[in-house]
Amino acid sequence: MAAPATVPTRRQKGDLHTETQLISMGPSHPATHGTVKIMLEIDGESIVEMDVQVGYLHRGFEKECESGTWYQAIPYTDRLNYNSAILANLAFCMSVEKLLDCEIPRRGQWVRTVASELSRMGDHLTRLGAACLELGAMTPFLYGIEARELVWDLQEMLCGARVTSNYVRIGGVQREITPGFLPRLAASLARIEELLTDFDKVVTSNRIFVDRFRNTGMLPLEKLIAYGVTGPLLRAAGVPLDLRKAEPYLVYDQIEFDVPIGTTGDNYDRFLVCQEELAESIRIIRQCVPVLEKTVGEPMNVADPRVRWPAKERVFGRMEELIQQFKGVTEGIRVPAGEAYAAVESPNGELGFYCVSDGTGKPYKVRCRPPSFANVAPMRDMLVGGMLADIVPTFDMINMIGGECDR
């Protein structure tokens, strides 16, 4: 029996079910390695509108920093980015050192450079490996994670912790490198290079992978600049902005390395830029090793006890040094009143700290300029009009780190 004429059948032409639907993606979603909620309005598989909601990992980082001494803020900076904690330590300490107007001894700078590049490698390996995993490729993820384990083992030799390093100190670094570090470094770098070659063979020209990454997540260059995007996202669009070259800090002006750039700025270019940067980091570390071997025994910390308390051997043997450490721990170092901003090139872009001191032992204001926050903001513009499936590769290449974005 035919349906009554007044009730149109669903197949009737011109009466397709076309209303858009709302989907809530996150805050905890298996295909995104970051705690973010995305409210999506989709028409079939096309994204009509989206609202990116961050803040799920807000821990009151800046408020906490204001209640302790300058030194007590350093472990909090570890927790900003679990992949490159040393770089966050470094940016904060550089900002405080700028306020103190102190210069780190040569060996300390070279050690910091090695630590920075290890940190960058750990971050890029996670980004590339996890991007593959979230697209369904398990093997390259394991190559990436094996390489990252080697990097983290090296970090453990440096500072005793794999992830939350707490390595850089105001006026130097936590400790001298351990004796077995340099031979282990050479062996690990060689193995990482092998793994990167394997990784490259599996992924980079893989048809499925390329189809997901090519021509997705693009944004015109003017937009990227208007959003304050930095790091690999900007370099993939052809801007050779790298703070290690543009405003050389540490010893980057004495090291030879290239800044890889892309052309189109799509996810594939971002991927390739990060891959190239891994090779550049290895190149940088290899140039640092001879200097570290040559400068064994030189000081790594500022000699001023008002900035960096003396070495433990002297603290335990002499009264003045014991008092200096006691005062340094209980009262904290006195940072002259003023304001300073210092930034480093983190794996995600410009990671800066704006510190204000009122001359007491506590920070008056510690502001972290998080690259993730600036890089996630344009995500809506990158994806609206695209397909639902583009969200995962784009989000992976933005590499939002919740701890750093939400602080």
Add this chain to the structure above:
Amino acid sequence: MELIERVKALLGADVLDSHAHRGDATVLVPLERVRECLRLLKLDPGLAFNVLIDLTAVDYLGREPRFELVYHLASLDAQPRDDAPSAIFRRLRVKAGVPENPCEADSICGLWEAANWYEREVFDLYGIRFREHPDLRRILLYDEFKGHPLRKDYPKERRQPLVGPRN
């Protein structure tokens, strides 16, 4: 410092104060002129501060005006060139005092898209409202949160009401 002189030449009487403490070029401008000053700094072909790197606020409780907005600008030459190893980067810090009442400033979302989220964050954590902001919601905290935690008179230990699930 040469950069500050060029900024003074451009902004004239709007530069209330300036310093280059530890090499960071800084100018203080009046609050009601801040949007216009930033626009001039962005559009001036010589200075061309085309990137808003950061925007934050500082609460100087007990001082008048109580708050200070801190804009970190950068000038980025996006064209790759043979003679320079990297992009050219120059920085400037612009500050403006914000009174406690009315705790308001002009939004600069029309100049930089980046300002949208930064202003939402400053509103969220300091309670400074931005006039003409297209979407001034809390960003890091949730809507039911009471107060603005980075204000100096917000005690760190304060508890917030428990909020149930929403539909």
